[in-house]
Amino acid sequence: MTIFNISFSYVNITVNKEVTAWINTATIKKGINGENKILYTLMHSDIPMYILHDLNLEVDGFKSQIDFIVVTKKIIYIIESKDLNGNLDIEEDGTFTRRIGKYKKGIKNPITQNMEHELTLNKISKLEKLHTKYKSIVVLSNDSAYINYKKGSKYKFNNIVRNDQLYNYIKSSSNNLNIVYTEKKIKNICDKILKYNNNDN
Numbered sequence: 027m028t029i030f031n032i033s034f035s036y037v038n039i040t041v042n043k044e045v046t047a048w049i050n051t052a053t054i055k056k057g058i059n060g061e062n063k064i065l066y067t068l069m070h071s072d073i074p075m076y077i078l079h080d081l082n083l084e085v086d087g088f089k090s091q092i093d094f095i096v097v098t099k100k101i102i103y104i105i106e107s108k109d110l111n112g113n114l115d116i117e118e119d120g121t122f123t124r125r126i127g128k129y130k131k132g133i134k135n136p137i138t139q140n141m142e143h144e145l146t147l148n149k150i151s152k153l154e155k156l157h158t159k160y161k162s163i164v165v166l167s168n169d170s171a172y173i174n175y176k177k178g179s180k181y182k183f184n185n186i187v188r189n190d191q192l193y194n195y196i197k198s199s200s201n202n203l204n205i206v207y208t209e210k211k212i213k214n215i216c217d218k219i220l221k222y223n224n225n226d227n
Contacts, residue, residue, distance in 0.1 A: 059109065059167070060107050060108070060109025060167035060168070061079070061080070061093055061094075061107050061109075061167070063167045063169075063189050064093075064094065064105065064107050064165050064167055064189050064192065065077070065079060065094075067189055067190075067192050067193060068094070068096060068192070071193050071196070073098060073193070073196060073197065074098060074099055074209075075096050075097060075098045076096070076097045076212050076213065076215075076216050077094060077095075077096055077097075078092075078094065078095040078096075078097070078216060078219060078220070079093070079094055080092075080093065081095065081219070081220075081223050082223060082224045082225070083146050083147070083150070083219070083222045083223055083224070084222060084224050085146060085149050085150050085153065085222050086149060086153075088145060088146040088149050089146070090142060090143045090145075090146040090147075092104060092106075092143050092146075093105055093106055093107045094107070095147070095219065096196075097207070097212045097215055097216060098196070098200060098207075098212075099205045099206070099207050099208075099209075099212065100200045100203040100204065100205055100206060100207070101159060101160075101161055101199075101200055101203055101206075102147075102158055102159065102160050102161070102215070103160070103161050103162075103163055103196065104140050104143050104144060104147065104160050104161070104162045104163070105162075105163050105164075105165055106136045106139055106140045106143070106162070106163070106164045106165070107164075107165050107167055108136055108164060108165070108166050108167065109166075109167045109168065110124055110133075110166060110168055110171060111124075111126060111168065112124050112125050112126035112127075112129075112171070113125045113126075113171055113172040113173070113174060114166065114171060114172070114173050114174065114186075115130075115174045115176065116173065116174065116175050116176060116183050116186070117176045118176060118177060120135050120137070120138075120183075121135075122134070122135050122136070125174075136164040136186070137162065137164060137183060137185070137186075140162035140163075140164065141162070143162075144160050144162060147160055147219070148160075150218065150219060150222055154218040154221075156215055156218060158215060161185070161199065162185055163185050163186075163187065163192070163195065163196075164185065164186045164187075165186075165187055165188070165189055165192055166186070166187070166188045166189065167189045168188070168189075169188055169189055169190040171188060173186060173188070
């Protein structure tokens with residue numbers, strides 16, 4: 027493993043010949059367990075990828091705090107992590123409810139959150155002429171959580187997975203896609219995105 031600084035608070039980690047990650051050292055020190063679990067899963071996969079972690083992107087009035095951007099040779103994933111206790115009920119109308127026994131509490135639709143992130147990234151892509159496509163994933167870092175899809179909701183919200191399912195989801199969702207990015211192109215995409223990262227947030 028090699029480590030070298032690429033900015034004031036980020037380090038670049040080459041995990042192996044397949045995986046490279048830009049890690050916010052401040053976030054690691056906080057010990058955010060949920061995100062660290064997902065980071066571990068990504069960094070120990072055999073899928074060629076570059077990982078951008080814990081970003082605060084700002085462009086033309088658009089702001090997004092993004093947990094992960096994963097750039098593979100075929101597609102770019104925007105990952106929103108959720109470290110939830112209990113289980114998750116998903117209604118067809120997009121209502122999300124966290125449930126622990128008889129206790130229930132509504133939560134913000136994480137798919138909507140990722141749509142907001144995608145708007146920011148599309149703005150950056152347009153300005154930088156990146157010609158990129160994104161796929162959103164919501165990942166529950168609690169591997170024991172149960173996702174309860176109510177009638178008709180599974181087909182609308184099939185991009186919500188547990189951390190232990192993330193590797194297979196990325197693998198299967200990109201199986202039929204053509205390779206469109208060289209490693210040089212991937213590195214260029216990451217550099218262009220990091221230009222809009224505000225480390226002061």
